Amino acid sequence: MWGKEKGLPRPYPVVCHLLDTAAVFEVLWDVLLGGRMRERVAQALGLSLDEARAVGAFWAGLHDLGKITPPFQAQVPEAFAAVRDDPVYWFAPGAESARGFRHERATHWALAQLFEEIGYPGNRRLLRTAVSHQIAQLLGGHHGRFGEVLPSKQLASASAYQSGLGEEGWAGQRRVHFAEVRRVVGAGAVPGRGLPAELAVVVAGLVVVADWLASQTGAIKPLLPPAGWRGTPEELDAHWARTRTAAAGLVSAARLGRARFAAEEFGAMFPFPPNTLQEDLVEALPELVEERGPGLLLVTAPTGDGKTEAALFAASVLGRAADARGLYFALPTMATADAMFPRVEKFADAALAGERALTLLHSMAWLSPLYTRREHAFMPQGGEVSAEEATATEAGIWLRGAKRGLLAPLGAGTIDQALSAVLPLTHNALRLFALSEKVFVVDEAHAYGPWMHKLLTRLLEWLGAFGVPVVLLSATLTGRTAGSLVDAYRRGAGFVEPSAVEPCYPGWLFTDAATGQVAAPRAVGSGRARTLEAEVRPVVWDVGEEPGAAVRAGGRRAALREVLRPVVEEGGTALVCCTTVAESQRTFRDLREAFPELAGSEGGLRLLHSRYPAGVRQRITGECEKAYGKPRTPGEVTRPRPASVLVATQVVEQSLDLDFDLVVSDLAPLAQLLQRAGRGRRHARGEKGRPGWALPEDRPRLVVLEPVGDRKETEAPRSWGTVYDPGLLRRTARLLHGQAETGIEVPGDVQRLVDAVYAQDFVDGLEDAAGRELRRMDAQRRAEEAAEEHLADMVGICAPADVAGDLHQLSRREAGVTEELLTTRLGADSGRVLCLYEQNGGALTLDVEGTLPLPAGGRQGLVREELAQIMAHVASVPGSWLRHGTEGVPAPKSWSKQPVLRDLVLLRMRPGGLGAWKCRHGDRTIRMSQVGLESV
DSSP states (O other): OEEEOTTSSSOEEHHHHHHHHHHHHHHHHHHTSOHHHHHHHHHHHTOOHHHHHHHHHHHHHTTTGGGSSHHHHTTSHHHHHHHHTOGGGOOOTTGGGOTTOOHHHHHHHHHHHHHHHTTOOOOSSSGGGOHHHHHHHHHHTTTSOOOOOOOHHHHHTHHHHOGGGOSHHHHHHHHHHHHHHHHHHTOOOOOSSOOOHHHHHHHHHHHHHHHHHHTOHHHHGGGOOOTTOOOOHHHHHHHHHHHHHHHHHHHHHTTOOOEEEOOOSHHHHOSSOOOHHHHHHHHHHHHHHHHHOSEEEEEEOOTTSOHHHHHHHHHHHHHHHHTOOOEEEEESSHHHHHHHHHHHHHHHHHHEEEOOOEEEESTTGGGSHHHHTSTTOOOOOOSSOOTTSOOOOSTTTGGGSTTTGGGSSEEEEEHHHHHGGGTTOTTHHHHHHHHTTSEEEESSTTOOOHHHHHHHHHHHHHHHHHTOOEEEEESSOOHHHHHHHHHHHHHHTTOOSOOOOOOOSSEEEEEETTTOOBOOOEEOOOTTOEEEEEEEEEEBOOTTSOTTSOOOTTBHHHHHHHHHHHHHHHOOEEEEEOSSHHHHHHHHHHHHHHOHHHHHSTTSEEEEOSOSOHHHHHHHHHHHHHHHSOOOSHHHHHSOOOOEEEEEOGGGSSSOOOOBSEEEEEOOOHHHHHHHHTTBSOSOOHHHHSOGGGOSTTSOEEEEEEEBOTTSSBOOOGGGTTSSOHHHHHHHHHHHHHTTTTOEEETTTHHHHHHHHHOGGGGGGSOHHHHHHHHHHHHHHHHHHHHHHHHHHHHSOOOGGGOTTOGGGGTOOOTTOOHHHHHTTTTOOOEEEEEEEEOTTSOEESSTTSOSBOOOOBTTBOOHHHHHHHHTTEEEEOGGGTTTSOOOSOOOGGGGGOGGGTTEEEEEEEEEETTEEEEEETTEEEEEETTEEEEO
């Protein structure tokens, strides 16, 4: 019976692949799993450590037993011919081409019986509680989805319900393979109990990784048995010896291993002394963790107060205590992940030992210069990892394959990479396994809406069950939100009674996974105490007026001209943060008209948003970090900066280390405004480094442009759509007006104000009409939040405690919920376009100048350089732009081989005057110009 064939000179016996996978599992058990996790698995099964290792390897070896079936064997006709007409291997007519038959499903069916035959505890009346069925279900899920619990009645007559299994001859052959793998591996022990959900995920993850490593063509070729090989016991023993020798090299080459948190002192990790927050963690956290063990740390502090370094120090303390094998640093956006990657890399160089393979994880990571300059740049592969495809294993490259990045000891990436683990996506259990012995750090924990917050709480439940150390960082977190995150982790660890969490600001609190007790929050001072002058300007919303139009008194355009004039006349920098991309583009054009001297100077006026081609956005982001980032030399600190204004959207709000003399923002919920204000006078520059109008440094200025209607009440413009809740905007505006005279003490006032903006009694002091209107808005917001939370609850996987022996709960989807729907976060309204510029003669190019022809690819598809070139020109747009359009320009046939190009809409752009290019798509015109993509 064959098991592998593609890319090989001759078919590879399935029994050899089973033994190969078992051998790799042994190495992964020794190298990848920590001692504590090995103990937990062994104890759960009621086995010794040696017995658990052998039994786990035996299970891994059985994952492809379902290939010993007529439909699978028939895929290689010449191999199938040997048994096709043998009466011993009879099968029902047509069974060899059974529609929808999958070999992993056959593994599940076959093993449920075979395990019971050798004494694994069974329960025919309640099969999901049977150890025999649980392990069969686990192994049947090695392609990423666990099958449903099998009905006992059907299992008793399996081939009658699954004709693809074949009849007794096939069952006998599976039984022989089963017995020989068990004998060779030495797995005579029988587990007395099954695995809790979190440990089943760990074993399932090891099996998948072992299968992937053992399935590489380069790994198989040296192990191919010679002609005439029959699989006798002696030959199997000899193959086992060879493959065990090779297995260690496969794991090592893939850079699968454990990082060690070697440095203990703050000074060994960072080249500067700790600030107030960091010093308090240095003094108190190690003793607390030594006494109570690892758990969850919540750090709340203003932007710029060194939370990243605090988190990395805490990760070292917690990682050593938990015997963790690495860390994953999760951030809200691709830009913030890109910015964090080198910081984690620098930390790893200074503080970690052991295996330190580091991955950057987000959907466009492979295009990042951070990767392309490294040896481990990779060509993205889409969809399920094929066990039949060759995979390179040079240092670092294997981990850059699809679905593998989280397996690396170290990672920095977007939060969705981790949250995918709690959605019923293919290989979600592998993601859970990848996080199971890491320190998990979440930056900007306040930055997620109800949908993602609900998924984060579910993930924290799983991490609590694993005993994974967690560090949550936030600049603005309500007490209610903090409590929900802390209690989710505690529930996973087995403590269901809610705690009364009251975070202090700035400060930190800790709960351990062993007792679930929440230590008293520790308030810390701030070395950057300041008074934020928050000035609210009610304005008429006139953004839509043409740049050359007369400026209306009391309008937004007039207000911007007034507050930016000192920047233009005296120098310095300013950020203008807009709500939508379209409004940022209009604002940029209007300021270009208002201040031609600013627009005419290099870097005087910049625009940054998400609707540029990827390469252009990357370039602009880099320019902004250089122009507005942290001073790198003493000269930069004391040198005044020339007049420069950045117009941007929320992309600058999180984690990017930018520093402006003035921040101007459209009205937004209070938490976001405080985040944006944190970009004001962020780094010490002194009197010489800032213009006179921006002094004193410790009184940063935030100007908030409040849109008002005829009644002079806050009124969100229609152009904002559903970006922000109108009730929160009105609450925020009222709070800010109340702070106008005193300013906002940072950090002293922050926690009080953030909690107050959500307080139920907020409306009590309002006049009747205003109170009624705000109550109506509040009720609508709560209903929408509840709907999003319910949706996340409905489509997300259950908590580990609710799996109750049925691993299908991790793969079960509600009717109508598809993988595509889940991966786009349930209707995130986005699309991707590639603008192709029509040159004279009709040729289409990637660039306006006509120097980059459209890559067509060869017989094998696109090479990496061609794909990278294409993706550098891809831009994101609202899905509504593409919904009613035609198919666009047909893509070259070779592009179909690249899943990353799937759903990409190609637009034929023609000159549109004044340096712009445009096309018609459906009922709208799409234009590309200096300000990016627009719908006009």
